[in-house]
Amino acid sequence: MALNSKIEWTESTWNPVTGCTKVSEGCKNCYAFTMGKRLKLMGNAKYANGFNVTLHSYCIEDPLKWKKPSIIFVNSMSDLFHDEVPFRFIESVFDVMNKATLHTFQILTKRADRLAELAPYLNWTPNIWQGVTVENENYTNRINFLRKVRSKVRFISFEPLLGEVRNLDLSEIDWAIVGGESGPNAREIKTDWVLSIKEQCDSQGVLFYFKQWGGTNKKKSGRLLLGRTWDEMPKVANLN
Numbered sequence: 001m002a003l004n005s006k007i008e009w010t011e012s013t014w015n016p017v018t019g020c021t022k023v024s025e026g027c028k029n030c031y032a033f034t035m036g037k038r039l040k041l042m043g044n045a046k047y048a049n050g051f052n053v054t055l056h057s058y059c060i061e062d063p064l065k066w067k068k069p070s071i072i073f074v075n076s077m078s079d080l081f082h083d084e085v086p087f088r089f090i091e092s093v094f095d096v097m098n099k100a101t102l103h104t105f106q107i108l109t110k111r112a113d114r115l116a117e118l119a120p121y122l123n124w125t126p127n128i129w130q131g132v133t134v135e136n137e138n139y140t141n142r143i144n145f146l147r148k149v150r151s152k153v154r155f156i157s158f159e160p161l162l163g164e165v166r167n168l169d170l171s172e173i174d175w176a177i178v179g180g181e182s183g184p185n186a187r188e189i190k191t192d193w194v195l196s197i198k199e200q201c202d203s204q205g206v207l208f209y210f211k212q213w214g215g216t217n218k219k220k221s222g223r224l225l226l227g228r229t230w231d232e233m234p235k236v237a238n239l240n
Contacts, residue, residue: 008211008223009177009233010073010106016060016093017078017085018046019053023110026135026160029185032077053084060092063100071104071236081111087118098125101239108133108157112145119149126237129153131177136163147172153234159211160186164193170204174234180214180221189214194225207232 005013019036022028036051046056063072074080074097080090097105108131109115115130124130130151132142135158146154153174158165160181170176178197180189194210201208210230213221223229 005073005076007073007076009209011071012066013073013076014059014063014105015046015075015077016056017053017075017080017082017089018056019049019051020078020082021053024133024135024139025162026110026133026139029160029181029183029187031183034183036077053078053082055085055089057089057092061096063096063103063105066100066103069102069104069236071106074105074107079109079111080107081109081114081118083111083114087121090118091122094122094128097128098123101125101127103127104129104236106155107131110139110142112142116145116148124150124152125239126152127239129155129175129234131155131157131175133157133159134165135160137165140165140168143169143173152237155234158197160214161189161193161197162187164190164196166196168197168200168204170200170206173204173206175207175209175232176201177209177211179211180218182212182214182216182218184216186215198225198230207234209233 033051036047039047040050104127106129110133112132128151130149132146134156155175157177159179178194181187198208208230210225212218212223215221
């Protein structure tokens, strides 16, 4: 677990699964892929398999030991709904989240079809937020799959935003995160794309979080939009 995550919209990370495979355009410059390879070279035992999908049963109950309430991003180094993650393992991850009501869990996937297939068989306690990534208009159908999920909070990550996304149907969606790609090979993000999503969120009552402009120097490019930061987030459920 990373207690103080550098990801702006969460507080901690928990990785009972590591590793993934590239499934769409947003994966091209995946930060986790690069980090996984580096950690393997550094001798980190958790990444002995590099970025091959690997289950870590030994850490699956870790959130039950954490006493300070936290917002936890699940599998920042993988995708819980990857085809190589067995349903029984996903079910065991959910069992821990169901019990760890002190915390709020954020799950993000690009495998929205498998999410929708398995969602009816999982227990969606109110402390579980489910999201999908939509990097451009080619993947808006993931939102339709997300709407089928019974999670208390449904959210969309438009990161890395690689193109304009018009005519969004945000019904039954609670939150949108927007961000540009960062790193040495970062692809361009345009202000008009960001403003279009913000306007659609505003008109449909969806909370808006602007994470970053990204680029080769994300600290320099910052995260101001229209002269200010946008940090809207859903309220955390109090289950205790």
